[in-house]
Amino acid sequence: MTGEASTCISSASFGGPSTPASTGRFPMINLHAWQEAAGRLHAISLVDYPLPPRPDETIDTLCGQRITLTRADFRVFPEYQPHKTTCWSCDGEWRRLEGLPPHPALTGSTS
Numbered sequence: 566m567t568g569e570a571s572t573c574i575s576s577a578s579f580g581g582p583s584t585p586a587s588t589g590r591f592p593m594i595n596l597h598a599w600q601e602a603a604g605r606l607h608a609i610s611l612v613d614y615p616l617p618p619r620p621d622e623t624i625d626t627l628c629g630q631r632i633t634l635t636r637a638d639f640r641v642f643p644e645y646q647p648h649k650t651t652c653w654s655c656d657g658e659w660r661r662l663e664g665l666p667p668h669p670a671l672t673g674s675t676s
């Protein structure tokens with residue numbers, strides 16, 4: 566028998582590094598939005614809330630809180646209370662969901 570040894574198909578590096586999570590499903594469209602709630606700046610999913618929430622509406626924030634909005638959370642009302650602090654749990658969740666790098670203020674790297 567003079568059979569030739571079948572050559573293995575060498576799978577060379579194929580395609581390079583894996584691309585990050587699916588992009589382009591909603592190109593150039595934000596998936597989340599900031600919403601002032603309970604004195605802080607929380608983030609909500611635009612999939613769950615395609616329309617801006619209104620006072621007395623209950624929202625589920627990215628950080629897992631369920632907050633009922635008040636007129637103090639909307640700058641269009643005289644009861645509006647400015648100077649909100651950012652909810653970093655929402656910020657981190659937002660970045661995780663959208664594949665963004667962590668906020669520089671959270672990494673604490675001093676390099």
Ligand SMILES: [Zn+2]
Nearest residue numbers: 607628652655
């Ligand atoms: Zn939050």
